[in-house]
Amino acid sequence: MMSDEQLVQDVLRGDNQAYEDLVLKHQHKIFTLAYRCMGDEDDAYAMAQEAMIKAYRSLHSFKGRSSFSTWLYRITINVCLDEIRRRKRRIIPFSLNQLLAAADGDEVQKDIVDESLAADQLYEQKELFLYIQQALNELRPEYRMAIVLRDMMGLSYHEIAIVFNCNLGTVKSRINRARSEMKKKLNERELLS
Amino acid sequence: MTCEYIRKLLSSYMDGMTNQQESRVVKAHLQHCSACRKELEQMKEMRAVLQQVPDLQAPADFPESITKKMKDRQNTVFASREPGEPRKASWMVACIMGIFLLVGIAISSLLPAGTIISIAEKYFTQEEGKNLAIGPILQRILSEGNQIDEVAEPEQKDLILDAQSGKELGAVKNKKVLTPGIDAGSGYNKESLPVMTPKLAHFYFLRINTSDAEETITQIRAVAAPYLIAGGSDDQAEYLYIRVEKSQAEGIIKELRRLGAAEPVRDTLDYTYEYSALSASIQQKQTQVQALKARENLTREEQDTLQRLNADIKQMQKKQKDINQCCSRAEIEVAVYEFSLKQ
Known part of the structure; x- marks a missing residue:
């Protein structure tokens, strides 16, 4: 498989197929990142689309000082944050109802947790992931993003500094605060021992 | 500890x-x-x-949708702006107030040259970084320019609202009088502001590299203007970080205070983790020294310990001094608050 850098060079030489390859390669990560940021699949779709288009247009300014994926994450986060600001309000945390509905495609009642003790493990795991996203949605955007980039996407502190355009000290304190907040949320839901 | x-x-x-x-x-x-x-x-x-939470899968039509959208946009001669929400006068007031009432300042020096600064220089002076960070802000300001300029124009001295005169804000449509005012000298006093509530101003990851106070303020005002959003509370101020020449820091902070209420002002000099860790160790050793000194008739061994502790303290203090000296830049943290009129 061709490297990102090679594909970028090809796009800059006018090979649009190469950009499609880049999209195919990164689409799931970008879509996931946008979803974690926006908390909603429709919004994530629109934001991921916007980020990919923006990246295409500014590809000439990608100098390879960071990896292509880091650069792409940064654009995605900026696009999402711009949208959040544009709406001039905070993202309203989704209720569990909406989250379950969004994930399953049909309506699920909130009392589903009481339904059956024999609920299969897969469902429990899915429920856990939804709780986690719900807790993420309740965090302030910069904390949410810090925790997503570090603990869910495994970026290094240096990479996160590039994505946020801030220094290492800021990254450290932001991750620290984000984790404390998130831990509090998960403890409230009794998800940690 | x-x-x-x-x-x-x-x-x-x-x-x-x-x-x-x-x-x-x-x-x-x-x-x-x-x-x-x-x-x-x-x-x-x-x-x-x-770490267990799996990634989502982008919908199957995602790659295709991008190509389609790009083609659609190419075919449009004049890209129309997406219709935004109608601008509300109250939002404008909130926004303008936000520009005026910045500031809670902490200053911290960066790590010695060669560590953080080199890392920072490497990453933060990237051209695309600058474009990404400041570009959208400037673009937005340009697109909303007229309205913001109308009201943001008052001279800098007028930025601090006068409690006595209850000065009106230029071209704000609803002509609300903002009173009582906020005095930069005395700081933000909740009780003197019955009609205003501090709200969270939106953060922006911005780093301004400049040694020029005026330029800094211009940039901060530019940043604060379009990104103030509703929600939050006064303990959730957001922060901008400004890196400046260390020698300029005090002057710039002084200028920044003229922009608005400087409360809570945190003037603590909190250098880096390394510096803080040294401070902590010094403090710990000083406590030990005091404990030993408080006693009479120290044994030979204890006298040695005392001597060693003092030598350690001296060495650590020297290290702190070195850190201090080789920091050429200071980082100023500015909290951005939004103040809006209660409806």
Whole structure:
């Protein structure tokens, strides 16, 4: 498989197929990142689309000082944050109802947790992931993003500094605060021992 | 060592991002503090849980949709702006107030040259970085320029609203009178502001490299203007970080204070983790020294210890001085608050 850098060079030489390859390669990560940021699949779709288009247009300014994926994450986060600001309000945390509905495609009642003790493990795991996203949605955007980039996407502190355009000290304190907040949320839901 | 100090380091410690000294301090503390141990355990557990969460799959039509959208846009001669929400006068007021009422300042020097600064220089002076960070702001200001200019025009002295005159804000449509005012000298006083509520101003990851006070203020006002959003509370101010020549820092802070209420002002000089760790060690050793000095008839061994402690303190103080001297830049942290009129 061709490297990102090679594909970028090809796009800059006018090979649009190469950009499609880049999209195919990164689409799931970008879509996931946008979803974690926006908390909603429709919004994530629109934001991921916007980020990919923006990246295409500014590809000439990608100098390879960071990896292509880091650069792409940064654009995605900026696009999402711009949208959040544009709406001039905070993202309203989704209720569990909406989250379950969004994930399953049909309506699920909130009392589903009481339904059956024999609920299969897969469902429990899915429920856990939804709780986690719900807790993420309740965090302030910069904390949410810090925790997503570090603990869910495994970026290094240096990479996160590039994505946020801030220094290492800021990254450290932001991750620290984000984790404390998130831990509090998960403890409230009794998800940690 | 206080738990509060340790907890600030725990997350970095877990990721192996603390320096040797910090790691030692944390490790020693964890040995006798079960509360902090539990904190660390939970953080590890949470990380493990979060790592399990799988990525989502982008919908099957996603790649195609991008190509289609790009083609659609290419075919449009004049890209129309997406219709935004109608501008509300109250929002404008909130926004303008936000520009005026910035500031809670802390200054911290950066790590010695060669460490953070070189890393920072490497990453933060990237051209695309600058474009990404400031570009959208400037673009938005240009697109909303007229309205903002109309009201943001008053001379700098007028930025601090006069409590006595209850000065009106230029072209604001609803002509609300903002009173009583906020005095930069006395700081933000909640009780003197019955009609205003501080709200969260939106953060922006912005780093301004400049040694020019005026330029700094212009940029901060530019940043604050379009991004103020509703929600939050006054303890959730957001921060901008401005890197300036150290010698210029005091002057710039002085200028910044003219922009608005300077409360809470945190003038604490908090250099880097390394510097803080040294401070902590010095304090610890000084306590030991005092304890020894308070006693009479020290044994030979104790006298040696006292001597060694004093030598250690001296050495650490020298190291701090070195750190201080080789920091050429200071970082000013500016809290951005939004103040809006209660409806």
